[in-house]
Amino acid sequence: MKANRSLMKKDERAQVGIGTLIIFIAMVLVAAVAAAVLIQTSGVLQQRAQATGQQATQEVSSNLMLKSIEGVRSSDGTNLSETSDLLKLKVALNIGSSDIDLNQVVITVSDGTTTNDLVYAGNTKTYVSPMTGLNTTNATASVIALLEDETANIGDNGKYFFTVEKIRDEDESFSQESPIMNQGDLVTIYISTAATASAANTAVGDLTVADLEPSGLTINPRASFTILLTPEAGSPTTAEFTAPATYGVDTNIALWP
Structure with missing residues (x-):
């Protein structure tokens, strides 16, 4: 058991x-x-x-680097204007900067009384259409259009646009239709600062215009001026200068630095 x-x-x-x-x-x-x-x-x-x-x-x-700013006076063939009617900004990229599309850059210019926010002349997204008279193959023609032509829907070109001309572009990546800057590129940015309309002052430096349209800005001798370049990404670049006490008989005036 x-x-x-x-x-x-x-x-x-x-x-x-x-x-x-x-x-x-x-x-x-x-x-x-x-x-x-x-x-x-x-x-x-x-x-x-x-x-x-x-x-x-x-x-x-990523940011733009200003090399110099030069003012250009208009002339009727005999007498020079009392104002600087065109600005030429020499611009490059800072060391280590990524590529910058100038189509997306906004340039704010102010004479203390008037402020203009400018975009590239070929910009199709900010305003109704690109700048009137924009020439995608001839940068000089675009500068002339900046100074003389009116944009039908929004006013004068010089109040809303800037144009660009390349100086150095080793890899040929920069064009008027695609203004993209990369390392080593050097360009001239043109900004209209014509103070008054003039059918007589047809010479602006080496350029010949049909008539000079006002930008709303004025750069007289001793005038203070501010320029702010704001890229799509990166730090903005600012330049402030005071015009010389007298322009004398010079057509081109060094304004900055």
């Missing part, structure tokens, strides 16, 4: 083992789900960190 009782003895260890196994499997599944969530979250954070880092680097490093 004792032998039979020993054979009939219950053993519950297997049931305890199955419960432990179930708990272990559940813990593994929970850990796997948590790991998957952490991996996904870390991936998203890494992508955002990289994007933020790139944007921060671009904001810090």
